[in-house]
Amino acid sequence: MIESLTLNFQENIEFGQKPNNFGEEEKQEEEKYPGIEQTDVFVEILQSCPFYRLRSFEIRGLHPHTLSRPYLYECGTSAMWRQFSLGLQEVRDQAVARIIEAAVIAATAEPNPLPNNSTIDTNVRSRGIRRLTISDSTSFRKLSLQMITDTSLSTTLEELDVQRCGYFRSEEMHFVLSRLPNLRVADFRCRDKMAVLSPYSGLLPKKLSYEEELKYGYTSPPSSPAGTEDDIPVIPPRIWACCGSLRSLRIGVTNASIERYTDGHYYRGFEMWIRGAEIYWIRDHPETRKPYPEALHWFFDQIATLTQLKELCLVTVEPEYHTTRSLEISLKAGLDRWSTLRDLECLDVEELDHSIGLEDVKWMVDNWPALRTIRGLIHETDMFLSEAVIWLRNARPDIELPVSTVVPRMNAVQAMNYYGDDDDL
Incomplete structure (x- = not known):
């Protein structure tokens, strides 16, 4: 019987019609796009074959579209391209959701005919997909998430690997981690480092409801003045459903602010803040902003709730148009907040500007x-x-220190110290 299955979409397969001014003939409404046809084939395979022992399932090949700067989608070609891209994401999301649903049903269905052995009761009780991988996709969205959290996957899933999936954002991470109590391995890294995907692929504080914003001081009632920056408290960490089961977390770290030394062309002197734990690309509200150090403390506190963690892999997430600061793994930044991670066996920061020094590793040895x-x-x-x-x-x-082949990224301040300011050239 099949225990592992990978479905690979054809490369660059079409799911929708590009706007007319792209020079392509318009497809008739009754015609199905190749992507939809291939989805139908995958669903039919899952419905007709015996997959009741299926434990590992992977969907690959829904390659992301490159999107332009968000503030350019205002008129003409840019607006049409944005509309097309968003519509395409919805269609692909429906395709992924259909396939996941069919796989879940196939993996939990009663085998017919029943196997003639004494282990059938155990097999029936333990049926279900335990490992799900979605790769190369910008289509892992609302419907796909519901197929994970609202089906038997919510209790059977032990490993979720989202490889190179753009727009699997912080909000989706919180949503999934809050609903999968038996999850042991979560890999949310944006591995291809495509700049278009990066701003959306790191963990941020959970978006607050209006009532929570009032509670924690991020929004003032209409009749009262807005609070000052010093009055803004730290957002508390969320208790995820998998806090007691998660053993491995591989995740991107999104920065909470940017250096003043930006690219100079678009955002000279512009600072990006977190307001109510959301990134605001253009509109800044200083009266309700969340300072950068507090956002880092939130990240430390959130990871500290994962007391059974054995592997922690952190990757710097670089927004496309900003030179950013990264998460420092240091006592000065808040490393001591991770004293709860006493089972940690592996710390992977080879793709993070971590600033780990002598006192920091001494602390790690004493506390881990x-x-x-x-x-x-x-x-x-x-x-x-x-x-x-x-x-x-x-x-x-006895502690292994592998030699990394990843070239360390130099942030803006380091670059200026190394090369000097433009005025000095």
């Missing part, structure tokens, strides 16, 4: 007794070893 691997302290481009690495090799030679 199960620690066996730290990725990202040594890069093959390093000219010399850091104090932290030298100390670890002497004090804890």
Whole structure:
């Protein structure tokens, strides 16, 4: 019987008609697009074949479309392209949802004929998909999420891997993690590093309701003046359903503000803030902004609730048009808030500008007794070893320090210190 199944869409398969001015003939309404036809085939396969032992399921090949700057979608070609892209996402979302639903039904259906053995009762009770992978897609949206949280997947799923899926944003991450009590592995990294996907693929504080904004001071009643920046408290972490089961979390870290040293062409001197835990690209509201350090503290506090975590992989998420600051893994920034992660065995920060120093690794050794691997302290481009690495090799030679082939990213301040300001060139 089949326990693992991968469905791969044809490369660049069409799900919709581009606007007329793109120079293509308009398809007749009764004609089905190749993507819809292939979806029908996948659903028919799942409905007609015996998949009651299916445990691992993967959907691949729904490659994302590249979108332009959000503020350019105002008129003409840009507006039509945006409308087409959004419509395409909805159609693909429906396709993914149909396939997931068919797979869930197939994996939980009674085998016919019933296997003639004594283990049938156990097999029936343990049926269901345990590992779900969605890759190369901007189509993992509302309907697809509902097929995970509103079906038997909500209790059977142990591993969710969303590879290179644009627009699987912080809101979706909170939604999923709050509804999957048996989830053990979550991989939400945007692995292809496509700039168009990056601003949406990192974990941010959960969007607050109006009542919560009032409670935590982010919105003032109409009759009262807005609070000052100093009056804004920290948003508390959310207790996810999988806090007691999650063993591995691989996730992007979205920055809460940007350097004043931006690209100079579009956003010179512009600062991006979190208001009510939402990124505002253009409209800034300083009276309700959330300062950058507090947003980092929220991230530390949220991860600290995952007390059974054994692997933590953090990746810097870089917005497309800004030079950003990254999450620092240091005592100064709030590393001591992770004292609850006593089962942590592997810390992977090779794609994060982490600023880990000597005192920080000493703290890790003292507070994480199960620690066996730290990725990202040594890069093959390093000219010399850091104090932290030298100390670890002497004090804890049992902790593995793999050499990373990832080239460390230089942030704006580091770049100015290294190359000098433009005026000095």
